Amino acid sequence: MMTSCYSTRILYGDVKENEPLVQVNRQWNHHLIGGLIPVGKNKLDAAEYVNNAENYVVKTNFNFLNMLVSGITFGIYTPTQTKFYVPLRDLPTQVQDEKIKTDE
Structure with a gap:
């Protein structure tokens, strides 16, 4: 482990x-309880995290720090982290869309 x-x-x-x-x-x-019972808003709508991008990557991980916290609480509390990525080739489009929204 x-x-x-x-x-x-x-x-x-x-x-x-x-x-x-x-x-x-x-x-x-x-x-x-080891990830069996979600707490709070765990249903992620990826579109809101990637600014409605068509191409994106969602990575969820349970790293050493998460294992440490889970071990200290004897598995009662089990955090994970989800990260959202956009391809580098699509980044200028995302930045332009964000600029248009802030200018309105």
Whole structure:
């Protein structure tokens, strides 16, 4: 348990597996009893985190720090973190869209 981490990576749209990505947002997920019971807003709508991008990557992981917290609480509280990425090639489009929204 101390040498491995749980991680999932889901590619949406036209994203290549080894394409350069830029992290645009992240969200903590809170669970109880080893991840069985979600607490709070755990249903993530990726569109709101990636500014409605067509191409993006969602990565959820359970890293060493999360395992440490889970171990200290004997598995009662089990946090994970979800990170949202946009391909580097799509970043200028995202920045332009954000600028248009702030100018209105």
